[in-house]
Amino acid sequence: MKIFRKYRLVIALLGVLFSACEKEINLDLPDAEDKVVVEGVIENGKHPYVILTRSSSYFAAVDEWLDNLFIEDATVYVSDGSTTDTLRLTFDTEIYAPVPILVYKASNMIGEVGKTYQLTVIAEGKTLTASTIITQPVPLDSLWYQREPGAEADTLGYVWAQLTDPPELGNNYAWFSKILGQNDRLLAPLGYTFDDKFFNGATITFPYQKAEDELTQQSNVDVDTLSSHPWFYAEGDTVVIKFCTMDYAHYRFREVLEEVAEAGDNPFSSPSTVPSNIGEEGLGYWGGFGCVMDTVILEPLEE
Amino acid sequence: MTINVVVRFFLFILLGLLIALPSFSQEKVTISGYAQEEETGESLIGASVYIVDAEGTMVKGAATNAYGFFSISSQATSGTFYLKAQYIGLNDYTKEITLDKDLSVTISLKSNSVVKQEVIVTAQKSNVNVEAVQMGTVEMEMETIKELPAFLGEVDVLKTIQLLPGVQSGGEGNTGFYVRGGGPDQNLILLDEAVIYNAAHLFGFFSVFNGDAVKNIELTKGGMPAQYGGRLASVLDISMKEGNMREHHAEGGIGVISSRLTVQGPIKKDTASYIISARRTYADVLATPFIPDSSDFKGSSYYFYDLNMKMNYRISHKDRLFFSTYFGRDVFEFNNEDAGFGAKIPWGNAMASLRWNHLFNNKLFVNTSLIFSDYQFEFEAGQQDFNIKLFSGIRDWNAKMDFTWLPGTKHNVKFGLNYIFHTFTPSNVSAQAGDFTFDLGDVIRMYAHDAALYISDDWEISDRIKVNGGLRATMFQQIGPFERYIKNELDQIVDTVNYGGVNDPNPILKLLIDGGLNEPVVTYRRIEPRFAMRYKINETASVKASYTHNYQYIHLASLSSLSLPTDIWVPSSTLVQPQKGIQYSVGFFKNFFHDMFESSVELYYKTMENQVEYREGASPGVNIADNPDNNFVFGSGESYGAEFFLKKAKGKVQGWIGYTLSRTTRQFPDINNGKEYFAKYDRRHDLSFILTYKWTERISLSAVFVYATGNSITPPSRRYLWGGQIVTEFAERNTYRLAPYHRADLSATIKSKKNENRKFQSSWNISIYNLYSRANPFFIYLDPEGNFADGSLKFKAYQVSLFPILPSVTWNFKF
Structure with a gap:
């Protein structure tokens, strides 16, 4: 849906038209004080979890940052207004599989659609609070695979979906996918969030390309590889789709986050501030998802 | 603007005219006419025309206006006087006159080459910079x-x-x-x-x-x-050539990037002429054979072209008619068949102006213009069965009358009126996926009336003191049809306010037929006072000061620091107030060695209000199905600086040095947490050094050196991990300076040997851009490399520079 993100073409064009040259430079910047980064998710039918990490000055040494990445001595609890659950630090190998992480996880509370959840984090001498809601999930009408005529092999294509958007305006969606046997977890493809601003209440069909694992792969997709494998699904695979809804603030956070993550593509724009709900003292987001899961086997449609 | 100041300005102008009136009764003569180039009949803009007495002392002078017209009034007196005229590259003109009766004259200046003699530039009246009340x-x-x-x-x-x-x-x-x-x-x-x-x-x-x-x-x-x-x-203010009144000529050039061809000549000798000029780039034509079939750019091309055309007709000594047009387009096509993606992006300007000069008498000159101008941008792209079309633009119908009146020897009054009808199409997007058409809203156009009345007087109070007072009254009114979307904090449209009217791309016709049924949306009326004065210390030095108060009713909103064709013009509306600018400046002007050197120092201080920017985090899609100004934020700006200028205007070696020391900031409550920040074009130092050397009759050399403080950018401050991605947090806006920009260029122009028997002349121009191949920063980008899994992650910043040393050769011809 992010049809306007074509700035990479501009850069590529500049490069072709003029013999642009580039060199690595050192930016002499003052050190920025570390902040607490909150990555908290609460989803219907699942225990909420919160990953607490530290930020780093942009050009500071990477080893030192990663060695001290996780905040291990925080107090974290979630309240739904009537009950409160304290989240305990655990070692997790699923959320960011195959990379093991430390995560604060609830053992009793389970996310319910329509409820509002308040998060409190006490860490690094600061108290951070945020609140979110689990929105009503919207199931996809159907999912299928379709060959892409432009692909370099005729056994490549996209996963398509049909969605009937509820009549009221303001539905915000996120799409995650996992190829069984290939991906270690659910991944977000480029432009994985969208809203119903332009098709409110309508039934639409749309394709999604394959998602990349940002943790284990280089994320640079250049124009030269536009037509090759990274964008297409291959026939024969089975793909799990998780389709979620979220409130506007959560959607806006993810949308701007994706823009900022792509900022390297457009050095001419003014950098955006990611609209966190954690407050000035921290970074990140505490967000609720209303999700449904589905599976599609990649077989060409019967002619 | 208080009424008080307005009234004072009116009084000032009235006073000036009252003082002027008694001079009507005195014996006064007016010398007026047009200045033109002898060979071509092309009128000369800004030529110095003046009267000297038998001893060579200047009595009175003026400069020709944009149509080559001048008028000089003086006390009637007996004796012999000379009318002189000067223009760069042409020989001086001298004619004996008497100052006992009015005189209407056409001054023809011959080119140096016609006279075939070494011109010794006589140090005459070249101190326009010192004399004029105008500064900057x-x-x-x-x-x-x-x-x-x-x-x-x-x-x-x-x-x-x-x-x-x-x-x-x-x-x-x-x-x-x-x-x-x-x-x-x-x-x-x-x-x-x-x-x-x-x-x-x-x-x-x-x-x-x-x-x-x-x-x-x-x-x-x-x-x-x-x-x-x-x-x-x-x-x-750019004036196009008018075309040769005497002979047909063609000239052109073949360069690295483009070729040009101009033809001009008389339609009727000394009465009517035409000029047509065309230019097209051919990088696409040249590059196509070298793009391999496997490249993703196969099938992509880019070119631009420009067409200028002008005709002029001298109906009589009192009436002249000009018709000018310009049409230019950039065309960018991108095709990638493998990815099934294709785009076509044409954009460009078109304009036409019809102007009529009329001389009521030698003291009253009027120009009436009818002008059309248009800018449009289109984008059409498709991938698989998804298609998108985008259109944006601005179109003006413009009528104006400008009078120049010389009521006495001491006054030069200008007054006039102007009316523009604007049609804005900020963005108009349609998209389809298969059979499904996305609901991207109706075409949102914005219409506005833009009118102005003005009067100014250049008043020579004494030999030393000259003032220019002016007043401009402006009105801007956005009219319907228009739909104002009212949005809530969730960015959803909760209400729509409708203003009635005819929705049509050319509503002026509809307006004429339907008689202005369009409902006003918002109306702004403003008064803009202007004041300037000069105090002449002596013949070679003067002090000047000026005050200007301006309003700007149309605004360019840009999401990028590059000049992109997607930048859109929007009118003042219920949300966007007119921009207001106030500037104070003072200057000292001094010429040395018989005006061989001109120098000046100017100081300015300027404030700007109601400046427009997109809100933080706005993406290029925000205008779709929305009023663009719903995504704007507003703030103010300030700039001050000192400008130093030294120019050598005569001799074999000419050139100038310009240096500016300045500081420019912006402050928006909704940007950078409300803190003041440096504008992206804030330059502390800006230096230019230009030298030209006429080595021989045939060979001239020139050199340019520029130095400027680096652009300010917003640096990254922190990085963090979220959702398995590295996220960059940026520091306060524009707090980091890129490396300074500097560059030297050289060029040589070599003309072919003069051959009097041959009409054909040619010349070579060899230019070297960025002589010492300075890698000036164009932009920097951040690139985290490697990944977490294998511990290879590194954070790096890269500086991209565009142009290394670039030599180029252009061959120009004329016949």
Whole structure:
């Protein structure tokens, strides 16, 4: 849906038209004080979890940052207004599989659609609070695979979906996918969030390309590889789709986050501030998802 | 603006005219007429015309206006006097006259080559810079511009004016310019009086002005006189050539990037003439064979072209008619069959102006213009069965009358009126996926009336003191049809306010038929006082001061620091207030060695209110199905600086040094947490050094050196992990300076040997851009490399530079 993100073409064009040259430079910047980064998710039918990490000055040494990445001595609890659950630090190998992480996880509370959840984090001498809601999930009408005529092999294509958007305006969606046997977890493809601003209440069909694992792969997709494998699904695979809804603030956070993550593509724009709900003292987001899961086997449609 | 000040200005002008009246009763003579080039009949803009007595002492002088017209009034007296005229590159003109009766004269100046003698420039009346009340104004002839080094051989007027103090370049190879801390939309760019809304081709590397079609440029960066308005920062007035009145000629050039051809000649000798000038780039044609079939750019191309045409007709000594047109387009096509993606992006300007000069008598001159100007941008792209079309633009219908009245020997009064009907199409998007059409809203157009009345008087109070007072009254009214979307904090449209009217791309016709049924949306009325004065210390030195108060009703909103064709013009509306600019400036002007050297120091202080930016985090799609101004935030700006200028205007070696020390900031409550920040075009230091050397009759050399403080950018401050991605948090806006920009260029122009028997002449221009191949920063980008899994992650910043040393050769011909 992010049809306007074509700035990479501009850069590529500049490069072709003029013999642009580039060199690595050192930016002499003052050190920025570390902040607490909150990555908290609460989803219907699942225990909420919160990953607490530290930020780093942009050009500071990477080893030192990663060695001290996780905040291990925080107090974290979630309240739904009537009950409160304290989240305990655990070692997790699923959320960011195959990379093991430390995560604060609830053992009793389970996310319910329509409820509002308040998060409190006490860490690094600061108290951070945020609140979110689990929105009503919207199931996809159907999912299928379709060959892409432009692909370099005729056994490549996209996963398509049909969605009937509820009549009221303001539905915000996120799409995650996992190829069984290939991906270690659910991944977000480029432009994985969208809203119903332009098709409110309508039934639409749309394709999604394959998602990349940002943790284990280089994320640079250049124009030269536009037509090759990274964008297409291959026939024969089975793909799990998780389709979620979220409130506007959560959607806006993810949308701007994706823009900022792509900022390297457009050095001419003014950098955006990611609209966190954690407050000035921290970074990140505490967000609720209303999700449904589905599976599609990649077989060409019967002619 | 208080009523008080307005009243005072009216009183001032009235007083001036009252003082002028008694001089009617005195014996007074007026010498008036047109100045033109003998060989071509082309009228001369800004030529110095003056009367000297038998001893050579100047009695009175004037400069010709944009149509080559002048009028000088003096006390009637007996004796012998001489009418003299001067223009760069032409021989001086002298004619014996008497000052006992009015005289109407056509001054013809011969070119140096015709006279075939070494011209010894007599140090006469070349102290216009000291004499004029106007400050912050620079005039340049195309001859001067053509001698300077040209980027890839393309002579560019916009790049030349960037070499003047107070004018900053938009960036590497960029034609965009910033005047005294103002934004690029705050420059009024006029081509034969028609507004050019986007003067740039492809990312601003080339301007739309074909050097062969341009006669003269005049830049006003401060003390804007009352006849100009609608912009805060500057007026760049570009005049097209009129065409040879005597003979048919063709000239052209073949360069690295483009080729040009101009033909001109009389339609009826000494009465009517035409000129047609065309230019097209051919990078696409040249590059196509070299793009391998496997490349993703196969099937992609880019080119631009410009067409200028002008006709003029001298109906009588009192009436002249001019018709000018310009049409230019950039066409970018991108095709990638493998990915099933294709796009076609044409954009460009079109204009036409019809002007009628009429001389009521030798004291009252009027020009009436009817002008059309249009800028549009289109984008069509498709991938698989998804198609998108985008259109944006601005179209003006413009009528104006400008009077020049010389009531006495001491006054030069200008007054006039102007009306513009604007049609804005900020963005109009349609998208389809298969059979499904996305609901991207109706076409949102915005219509506005834009009217102005002005009067100004250039009043010579005494030999030493001259003032110019002016008043401009302006009205801007957005009218229906218009739909205002009211949005809630969730960015959803909760209400729509409808203003009635006829929705049509050319509503002026509908308006004429339907009789103005369009409902007003919002109306702004403003008074803009202007004041300037000069105190002459002696014949070679003067002090000047000026005060200008301007309003700007139309705004350019840009999401990018590059000059992109997607930048949209929007009118003042219920949300967007007119921009307001106030500028104070003082200057000292001094000439040395019989006006061989001109120098000046100008100081300015400027405030700007109601400046427009997109809100933080706005993406290029925000305008779809929305009023663009719903995504704007508003703030103020401030700029001050000192400009130093030293010019050698005569001799074999000529040139200038311009240096500007300035500071420009912006402050928006909703940007950078409300803290003041440096504008992206804030330059602490800006230096230009230009040298031309006429080595022999045939060979001339020139050199340019520029130095400017680096652009300010927003640096990253922190990185963090979220959602398995590295996220960058940025520091306060524009707190990091890129490395300074500096560059030297050289050029040589070699003319073919003169052969009197042959009409054909040719010349070679060899230019070297960026002589020492300085890697100037164009932008920097951040690139985290490696990944977490194997511990190879590294954070790096890269600086991209565009142009290394670039030699170019252009061959020009004339016959």
